[in-house]
Amino acid sequence: xxxxxxxxxxxxxxxxxxxxxxxxxxxxxxxxxxxxxxxxxxxxxxxxxxxxxxxxxxxxxxxxxxxxxxxxxxxxxxxxxxxxxxxxxxxxxxxxxxxxxxxxxxxxxxxxxxxxxxxxxxxxxxxxxxxxxxxxxxxxxxxxxxxxxxxxxxxxxxxxxxxxxxxxxxxxxxxxxxxxxxxxxxxxxxxxxxxxxxxxxxxxxxxxxxxxxxxxxxxxxxxxxxxxxxxxxxxxxxxxxxxxxxxxxxxxxxxxxxxxxxxxxxxxxxxxxxxxxxxxxxxxxxxxxxxxxxxxxxxxxxxxxxxxxxxxxxxxxxxxxxxxxxxxxxxxxxxxxxxxxxxxxxxxxxxxxxxxxxxxxxxxxxxxxxxxxxxxxxxxxxxxxxxxxxxxxxxxxxxxxxxxxxxxxxxxxxxxxxxxxxxxxxxxxxxxxxxxxxxxxxxxxxxxxxxx
Amino acid sequence: xxxxxxxxxxxxxxxxxxxxxxxxxxxxxxxxxxxxxxxxxxxxxxxxxxxxxxxxxxxxxxxxxxxxxxxxxxxxxxxxxxxxxxxxxxxxxxxxxxxxxxxxxxxxxxxxxxxxxxxxxxxxxxxxxxxxxxxxxxxxxxxxxxxxxxxxxxxxxxxxxxxxxxxxxxxxxxxxxxxxxxxxxxxxxxxxxxxxxxxxxxxxxxxxxxxxxxxxxxxxxxxxxxxxxxxxxxxxxxxxxxxxxxxxxxxxxxxxxxxxxxxxxxxxxxxxxxxxxxxxxxxxx
Ligand code: HEM
Numbered sequence: 259x260x261x262x263x264x265x266x267x268x269x270x271x272x273x274x275x276x277x278x279x280x281x282x283x284x285x286x287x288x289x290x291x292x293x294x295x296x297x298x299x300x301x302x303x304x305x306x307x308x309x310x311x312x313x314x315x316x317x318x319x320x321x322x323x324x325x326x327x328x329x330x331x332x333x334x335x336x337x338x339x340x341x342x343x344x345x346x347x348x349x350x351x352x353x354x355x356x357x358x359x360x361x362x363x364x365x366x367x368x369x370x371x372x373x374x375x376x377x378x379x380x381x382x383x384x385x386x387x388x389x390x391x392x393x394x395x396x397x398x399x400x401x402x403x404x405x406x407x408x409x410x411x412x413x414x415x416x417x418x419x420x421x422x423x424x425x426x427x428x429x430x431x432x433x434x435x436x437x438x439x440x441x442x443x444x445x446x447x448x449x450x451x452x453x454x455x456x457x458x459x460x461x462x463x464x465x466x467x468x469x470x471x472x473x474x475x476x477x478x479x480x481x482x483x484x485x486x487x488x489x490x491x492x493x494x495x496x497x498x499x500x501x502x503x504x505x506x507x508x509x510x511x512x513x514x515x516x517x518x519x520x521x522x523x524x525x526x527x528x529x530x531x532x533x534x535x536x537x538x539x540x541x542x543x544x545x546x547x548x549x550x551x552x553x554x555x556x557x558x559x560x561x562x563x564x565x566x567x568x569x570x571x572x573x574x575x576x577x578x579x580x581x582x583x584x585x586x587x588x589x590x591x592x593x594x595x596x597x598x599x600x601x602x603x604x605x606x607x608x609x610x611x612x613x614x615x616x617x618x619x620x621x622x623x624x625x626x627x628x629x630x631x632x633x634x635x636x637x638x639x640x641x642x643x644x645x646x647x648x649x650x651x652x653x654x655x656x657x658x659x660x661x662x663x664x665x666x667x668x669x670x671x672x673x674x675x676x677x678x679x680x681x682x683x684x685x686x687x688x689x690x691x692x693x694x695x696x697x698x699x700x701x702x703x704x705x706x707x708x709x710x
Numbered sequence: 711x712x713x714x715x716x717x718x719x720x721x722x723x724x725x726x727x728x729x730x731x732x733x734x735x736x737x738x739x740x741x742x743x744x745x746x747x748x749x750x751x752x753x754x755x756x757x758x759x760x761x762x763x764x765x766x767x768x769x770x771x772x773x774x775x776x777x778x779x780x781x782x783x784x785x786x787x788x789x790x791x792x793x794x795x796x797x798x799x800x801x802x803x804x805x806x807x808x809x810x811x812x813x814x815x816x817x818x819x820x821x822x823x824x825x826x827x828x829x830x831x832x833x834x835x836x837x838x839x840x841x842x843x844x845x846x847x848x849x850x851x852x853x854x855x856x857x858x859x860x861x862x863x864x865x866x867x868x869x870x871x872x873x874x875x876x877x878x879x880x881x882x883x884x885x886x887x888x889x890x891x892x893x894x895x896x897x898x899x900x901x902x903x904x905x906x907x908x909x910x911x912x913x914x915x916x917x918x919x920x921x922x923x924x925x926x927x928x929x930x931x932x933x934x935x936x937x938x939x940x941x942x943x944x945x946x947x948x949x950x951x952x953x954x955x956x957x958x959x960x961x962x963x964x965x966x967x968x969x970x971x972x973x974x975x976x977x978x979x980x981x982x983x984x985x986x987x988x989x990x991x992x993x994x995x
Contacts, residue, residue, distance in 0.1 A: 274946075
């Protein structure tokens with residue numbers, strides 16, 4: 259069992275199978291997109307597909323099992339190998355034989371006029387500048403210096419593998435403790451319940467969101483430049499946050515993020531009306547169907563019952579209701595009332611319900627009907643995000659260790675040869691032979707330059 | 711719409727890359743250093759002009775009042791892809807001191823440029839950024855992705871060279887054939903590995919920056935949109951390739967074949983996916 263989970267063959271097989279499953283998911287329409295696709299399949303096929311969860315592969319049980327197997331594989335494998343890598347990481351070089359200098363290319367030995375001990379301390383200094391760990395040993399044949407760096411590259415793989423587990427953990431946390439929802443809010447409206455994606459019902463938030471205004475800005479050529487929702491978040495009537503949400507600029511309120519996702523117009527729109535009492539008082543207001551307001555002199559309460567873009571083919575109109583202590587009246591306010599009266603003199607008297615001054619001394623007029631927007635907000639909470647970001651950082655730093663860093667050891671032997679001192683330089687690397695060769699020639703250059 | 715100076719420069723660059731390719735080809739067939747040097751100089755001239763063209767395009771977009779890095783539509787991405795291929799190629803040529811790779815890689819840069827300039831469906835105008843693209847992450851995302859793609863393109867070229875080289879039955883013979891001119895199989899294998907590693911790191915960075923951007927723009931760092939999914943598939947293929955080398959010690963021909971398969975996945979991630987619906991399909995401009 260353990261050998262099954264620690265085998266790299268399993269890793270390769272899982273990586274390929276997961277890749278194939280992912281391909282399948284881009285070929286078969288998933289989730290909502292599957293609805294139109296199923297109508298082209300026979301019912302038998304549909305039920306087979308559904309049993310295999312082929313319409314939601316990335317959330318299917320078998321896909322989760324594959325990811326689980328991958329994680330177990332990763333953990334077992336890493337635990338298996340870690341002790342050996344740890345030894346390599348900690349391990350001191352046991353080689354102190356002159357073996358390492360056998361078959362050395364001629365350019366890796368230098369003859370010097372100085373004494374052995376002079377050279378040894380000079381070279382030790384050079385090594386100390388270039389290596390993290392430098393050792394000096396007096397051997398029979400001469401002084402033996404070791405320079406070492408990059409042991410940490412043995413552990414980079416574990417950082418990478420661990421980071422993948424961290425990322426998967428973050429995704430799981432998001433899956434279980436987060437939610438993914440949508441809500442549309444008309445201008446002026448306030449909502450506190452959002453609809454969970456995938457038909458999973460509704461969720462009530464701890465606060466309400468109100469859309470104060472929604473605007474679209476355009477470039478000169480007519481393509482959209484910015485979608486902007488001005489939102490106010492309230493709890494028990496108190497504002498807890500206020501700000502604009504644009505594409506690429508979400509707002510975060512108590513861990514819940516609001517994203518600009520879509521927009522549209524509410525069918526009826528808002529009426530821009532003027533309220534006049536006699537000569538002196540005028541009032542302009544923007545108001546939608548179903549909304550109410552007090553008359554300026556508090557003689558009654560007005561309500562907009564209907565907002566019509568083109569009522570009875572006579573243009574824009576709103577139907578109002580006014581309730582007061584004395585009476586309760588309903589009438590229409592037409593935007594084009596002057597033209598209508600010119601065409602039909604005496605209209606207001608014949609059809610009192612068309613008289614905008616029916617509730618005297620107040621007279622109402624309709625300036626225009628403005629379209630009212632709603633904004634479509636995506637509402638998410640994902641406590642796994644910081645974990646995923648942390649994992650990504652780890653992944654990238656692991657790459658640095660594994661790919662751009664190698665364990666390098668360099669040995670320098672300093673021995674008496676006749677009247678001269680012979681310096682031999684050899685090196686070893688766990689990978690990146692080319693880089694090591696370059697480093698050795700650089701060292702030799704440095705030794706020659708400072709030696710003359 | 712007036713013809714912009716940048717598109718003129720960029721069509722010249724296309725031509726220069728073609729000339730460079732022809733020079734590399736002649737140099738590889740005739741084993742002459744002179745043609746090789748001409749090729750190297752030509753490709754460098756092309757790269758400089760290409761860089762200037764990109765900068766001018768960037769500046770022109772600011773003059774139009776819609777300033778943004780030239781990385782926002784399909785035309786610009788092809789031009790940038792080509793630029794990264796040539797840039798990486800020049801670095802590789804300088805490091806390995808060998809010019810035969812140019813025969814395989816420079817034509818890819820040329821084809822990307824030619825496709826961008828000549829295809830009737832590709833709009834070369836500078837367009838304003840739609841709201842979803844107005845993010846600082848766009849630049850880092852596109853740059854890292856295309857560095858990765860370019861490194862994989864080079865691995866692909868090297869893989870083809872390796873397979874061609876393995877057609878050479880008796881390498882000891884000292885004929886002056888084209889195959890003899892290619893670097894040794896061992897060094898090709900090492901270079902494939904190095905370029906795949908480079909591509910893998912950049913692709914990972916590209917996926918990470920893309921996820922951060924998606925987190926801001928779409929409310930989810932990962933939504934299994936086809937382009938995302940295909941970049942993951944590509945990542946998994948190269949991860950499998952690296953593991954088969956690290957742990958199982960695969961070398962040579964298998965690596966060459968995997969480099970070619972991996973690049974096919976890259977190309978599908980870049981181009982094929984645009985024919986599937988998804989968030990990234992803005993590239994179909
Ligand atoms: C996709 C998730 C990954 C899984 C499931 C995975 C799994 C494994 C396994 C099971 C091993 C063998 C363990 C051993 O024998 O030491 C291994 C080794 C290795 N993996 Fe991964 N790996 C993954 C990602 C990566 C990545 C992204 C890299 C970096 C490129 C990487 C680099 C390595 C290296 C260098 C080794 C060799 C270790 C050695 O020789 O000691 N792995 N991986």
